[in-house]
Amino acid sequence: MSSISASDMLTTELHTAIADLRQVDPVVGLFRFVTIGAIVIGLMALAWSVNNLFAFMAITAIAGIFYAFWIICSHDTVHYTLTGWPWFETILPRLTTWPMLWPYGTYTLLHRLHHGWNGIDLRDPERVQWTQAEYQRANPILRWYVCHQGLLDMFVLGGIGLILKTSIHGWKLRTVLPQLQRQFWLDLMGILTIQCGLLVFFSQRGEIGRYLLFWLILERTIGAIAQMRDRLEHYGMWGQTGGYQLTQLYACRNLDTYPGFGWLMGGLNYHAVHHAFPDIPFNRLPVAFERIQEVLQRNGLPLMLQGKGYLHETIELSQHPSTIGAVDPQDIRNRHYLLPLSRTESAIAH
Numbered sequence: 001m002s003s004i005s006a007s008d009m010l011t012t013e014l015h016t017a018i019a020d021l022r023q024v025d026p027v028v029g030l031f032r033f034v035t036i037g038a039i040v041i042g043l044m045a046l047a048w049s050v051n052n053l054f055a056f057m058a059i060t061a062i063a064g065i066f067y068a069f070w071i072i073c074s075h076d077t078v079h080y081t082l083t084g085w086p087w088f089e090t091i092l093p094r095l096t097t098w099p100m101l102w103p104y105g106t107y108t109l110l111h112r113l114h115h116g117w118n119g120i121d122l123r124d125p126e127r128v129q130w131t132q133a134e135y136q137r138a139n140p141i142l143r144w145y146v147c148h149q150g151l152l153d154m155f156v157l158g159g160i161g162l163i164l165k166t167s168i169h170g171w172k173l174r175t176v177l178p179q180l181q182r183q184f185w186l187d188l189m190g191i192l193t194i195q196c197g198l199l200v201f202f203s204q205r206g207e208i209g210r211y212l213l214f215w216l217i218l219e220r221t222i223g224a225i226a227q228m229r230d231r232l233e234h235y236g237m238w239g240q241t242g243g244y245q246l247t248q249l250y251a252c253r254n255l256d257t258y259p260g261f262g263w264l265m266g267g268l269n270y271h272a273v274h275h276a277f278p279d280i281p282f283n284r285l286p287v288a289f290e291r292i293q294e295v296l297q298r299n300g301l302p303l304m305l306q307g308k309g310y311l312h313e314t315i316e317l318s319q320h321p322s323t324i325g326a327v328d329p330q331d332i333r334n335r336h337y338l339l340p341l342s343r344t345e346s347a348i349a350h
Contacts, residue, residue, distance in 0.1 A: 064221025119251030158223025239335030
């Protein structure tokens with residue numbers, strides 16, 4: 001009973017520490033959405049106004065970088081923490097993501113499952129790391145992929161890889177969450193309607209080839225950033241620790257970065273805080289991070305992990321791939337242990 005009581009007290013203390021940070025300021029979220037959107041549209045207009053092919057490609061790539069940050073705004077809308085306006089956060093993210101074939105409605109439902117299953121249930125649709133058992137069952141090509149997963153996800157699979165992963169999980173998990181089937185078909189109809197309209201528009205102007213190149217450059221750029229973010233937030237962090245809040249605080253990676261970049265990322269560099277308290281808006285996550293660290297320290301618990309930045313952690317994780325092992329019976333927190341792939345491979349060989 002005492003351990004349960006202590007856990008309940010800690011949960012209460014964590015909730016109390018961030019209680020005043022849950023209010024969404026629509027002006028702050030709207031400013032971020034409109035500012036990034038204006039940059040994206042302006043760069044796209046500039047790209048289409050130049051005749052030089054290389055200039056067109058370069059400007060489109062820059063537009064793709066900011067488009068990635070614009071799409072990241074849709075993560076806030078999933079939680080209704082961008083503006084707090086239900087109509088805005090239902091309609092606008094679909095209009096900004098469907099042109100890139102992103103199944104936003106399907107992702108919305110899967111993301112809610114992800115928040116419930118992260119570190120707890122291996123069916124998590126956003127789990128990026130393979131288990132030891134999955135690796136052992138895989139054929140040599142897939143094993144090679146797992147060993148080089150970070151770079152392959154970013155620069156080969158890219159946006160198309162994420163779209164396919166999300167769509168496949170959405171279809172598979174429709175028995176767990178029946179609403180997924182309806183969202184799957186709504187996304188498909190919305191995407192086809194927008195893409196058919198764009199293809200007709202550019203075809204009538206004799207620009208179909210240029211449009212396809214434009215879309216491909218955007219997909220490659222957005223996909224690399226999205227895959228990087230997806231991997232860094234959870235890779236190497238899987239494991240359950242006590243109750244739900246502590247599990248999320250320890251099963252996600254925070255990243256140290258410049259405030260401006262954090263603003264573009266919608267505060268997702270404080271990913272553990274977001275997972276534990278998804279109703280905190282992006283602009284209040286830095287304050288929540290400091291308060292939660294203080295609570296953990298007062299209770300004699302390990303502090304949340306904070307990586308050294310997006311580039312550093314991307315390189316570090318790419319150089320040290322691992323798989324999720326079994327639960328460590330000697331760890332009272334019931335966390336899974338990680339197996340470096342070199343050790344995993346030698347075990348398989350023997």
